[in-house]
Amino acid sequence: MSEQINFESKKNAQVYGESIAQLPQDLYIPPDALEVYLDSFQGPLDLLLYLIRKNNIDILDIPMTALTSQYIEYVERMKQIKLELAGDYLLMSAMLIEIKSRMLLPSPINEDDDELDPRAELVKKLIEYELMKTAAVELNDIPQVGRDRMVAQAYFEKIIEVNPPEVNIDEIFEAWKNVLKRAQQFESHKIERSELSVREHMSMILKKISEQDLIEFSSLFDPKNDPMAKLVVCFLAILELCKERMIKINQQAPCSPIYLKRAEV
Amino acid sequence: MEQQSKKLKDIIEVALLTAGKPLSIEDLQKLFMEKIERSTIRMLLDEIKIDWQDKSMDLVQVATGYRFEAKVKFSENLTRLNPDRLVKYSRVVMEVLAIIAYRQPVTRGDIEKIRGVSLNPNAIRQLVEREWIEIIGYKEVPGRPALYGTTKFFLDDFSLTSLSQLPDINTIGLESELISANQEKDPSTINDLNE
Amino acid sequence: MEQQSKKLKDIIEVALLTAGKPLSIEDLQKLFMEKIERSTIRMLLDEIKIDWQDKSMDLVQVATGYRFEAKVKFSENLTRLNPDRLVKYSRVVMEVLAIIAYRQPVTRGDIEKIRGVSLNPNAIRQLVEREWIEIIGYKEVPGRPALYGTTKFFLDDFSLTSLSQLPDINTIGLESELISANQEKDPSTINDLNE
Numbered sequence: 001m002s003e004q005i006n007f008e009s010k011k012n013a014q015v016y017g018e019s020i021a022q023l024p025q026d027l028y029i030p031p032d033a034l035e036v037y038l039d040s041f042q043g044p045l046d047l048l049l050y051l052i053r054k055n056n057i058d059i060l061d062i063p064m065t066a067l068t069s070q071y072i073e074y075v076e077r078m079k080q081i082k083l084e085l086a087g088d089y090l091l092m093s094a095m096l097i098e099i100k101s102r103m104l105l106p107s108p109i110n111e112d113d114d115e116l117d118p119r120a121e122l123v124k125k126l127i128e129y130e131l132m133k134t135a136a137v138e139l140n141d142i143p144q145v146g147r148d149r150m151v152a153q154a155y156f157e158k159i160i161e162v163n164p165p166e167v168n169i170d171e172i173f174e175a176w177k178n179v180l181k182r183a184q185q186f187e188s189h190k191i192e193r194s195e196l197s198v199r200e201h202m203s204m205i206l207k208k209i210s211e212q213d214l215i216e217f218s219s220l221f222d223p224k225n226d227p228m229a230k231l232v233v234c235f236l237a238i239l240e241l242c243k244e245r246m247i248k249i250n251q252q253a254p255c256s257p258i259y260l261k262r263a264e265v
Numbered sequence: 266m267e268q269q270s271k272k273l274k275d276i277i278e279v280a281l282l283t284a285g286k287p288l289s290i291e292d293l294q295k296l297f298m299e300k301i302e303r304s305t306i307r308m309l310l311d312e313i314k315i316d317w318q319d320k321s322m323d324l325v326q327v328a329t330g331y332r333f334e335a336k337v338k339f340s341e342n343l344t345r346l347n348p349d350r351l352v353k354y355s356r357v358v359m360e361v362l363a364i365i366a367y368r369q370p371v372t373r374g375d376i377e378k379i380r381g382v383s384l385n386p387n388a389i390r391q392l393v394e395r396e397w398i399e400i401i402g403y404k405e406v407p408g409r410p411a412l413y414g415t416t417k418f419f420l421d422d423f424s425l426t427s428l429s430q431l432p433d434i435n436t437i438g439l440e441s442e443l444i445s446a447n448q449e450k451d452p453s454t455i456n457d458l459n460e
Numbered sequence: 461m462e463q464q465s466k467k468l469k470d471i472i473e474v475a476l477l478t479a480g481k482p483l484s485i486e487d488l489q490k491l492f493m494e495k496i497e498r499s500t501i502r503m504l505l506d507e508i509k510i511d512w513q514d515k516s517m518d519l520v521q522v523a524t525g526y527r528f529e530a531k532v533k534f535s536e537n538l539t540r541l542n543p544d545r546l547v548k549y550s551r552v553v554m555e556v557l558a559i560i561a562y563r564q565p566v567t568r569g570d571i572e573k574i575r576g577v578s579l580n581p582n583a584i585r586q587l588v589e590r591e592w593i594e595i596i597g598y599k600e601v602p603g604r605p606a607l608y609g610t611t612k613f614f615l616d617d618f619s620l621t622s623l624s625q626l627p628d629i630n631t632i633g634l635e636s637e638l639i640s641a642n643q644e645k646d647p648s649t650i651n652d653l654n655e
Contacts, residue, residue: 046575132559135562138558138629142619143619145617148535149535149619150530151481154477
């Protein structure tokens, strides 16, 4: 209660007194909306700013008891619905409690005039973050090239040779390893020789279809000359193309010719 | 009427100048809320072609649609602008090439998914201009994204007879082995992968 | 004479229409074998600007030079062409960009301190790949963390000629005013940037 006494002398003591009484009601959010809603906070400062704005609190005179309890209640709810909660939220809980308790202590008598309000550091952070949030919104409103603004990029065929960069195959392999390593999806992107040849056949078949629009299924196979492995790979490629919706397969009637078509048609 | 047709022409023209790739008649129809007949689009394209006859570019039709191209007589000047611009491909370009080589056919969205970030269209453009990749079809999903694959020139330039000759990651082994292999090698390889 | 000036203008125009990025006066000078004065280039640019006044694009000057961009009145139509191609960044990415733009040079740790939460490295990576930010140095403290700043491409893409043209957030005023201004907004603003 000494917190109240400390700050009641300031200008908005009444508002402050009232808002304490009203705070808990504000906490109610329809349960199904809660998850989306809580998930939208960018971090503890964002949550704090939201509470401060929602409760009409003067950022320069934050009622620590009320704010701390509201904050902790939100964090508890986030834990309950098992949102992936950054450790930063819990750190902030601890910090709020610490500030609150420091404010409950009587101020040391022998201190200099410019004794620091225990909230000062927090307030500074909140103001800076709020400024940056505003800046982000302002930036986002500026028309961006590629999003709101289209710039000319017409085609120019380079007729004269211009020494394009040299690349060797190891560099492609390095780049590929790099992608896989970073994606940490090694298992799912494991490339086997057989799969690569399926992929190659997928590309070849797609190119043929792009040129001719329509291709007869059997024309893709040459059983007399192709080894069995190649026929299987070709067949797998067709199945994969169909599964990935890159082509369409058509047959008018049973036993009639099967056609492969471009997916876009 | 005159006014209206000028507006339609301007919209088609600006779309072609900013698209960075050829646009089909269907693409151009999408520009308008109201339905514009294919024949109307074709007629407007003809008019635009004539409008540009004495100007700096040509409107030409290529396999996948229409695009503006710099008039051939300006190539010498244009080449002068960037004689040795492409000293080295960026890491992004190399990764895109690797993904297309190993995972083709892929859409731009696939590439973004694998890399986890959105992709500057310039990367694809550089590879298309180099004629190492090309559009080989379209995926039948909303937006009809283009499917990219490698070209014959890609195989030629790397002296491969088929894609199966690309280095095989499995000859090196699984992830753990890859990483430990890298750690055993001199430290510079690790930096290579991290930079 | 007339003929000659038309040819110079065409070359500059076609260079700007095909470059895919802004070109500086120096770039444009490189187009010609003969030496063309800066003042001549400037004059020709002015003429091109006027030539295009009633057409589909505007010739504009940005931080790194001149570029053609679609007239604003056509943006609705152009968006229709590729509604899903729009690159929209998440709120996190935009906040990181704002912090780097307004507080540069900053380390990743600085950004985390300001936002009060640890930062997914992907946010920085997206901005680096978009070439809106870059490492501009290292801080002489243990671990030598990288210092980030915005690039010229950032200025170009936001049509700014210098950082001083960034929206002035400090004019928003005292904290109290700031707070009440925010309260007037609809609470849904919280979600605005969440794509």
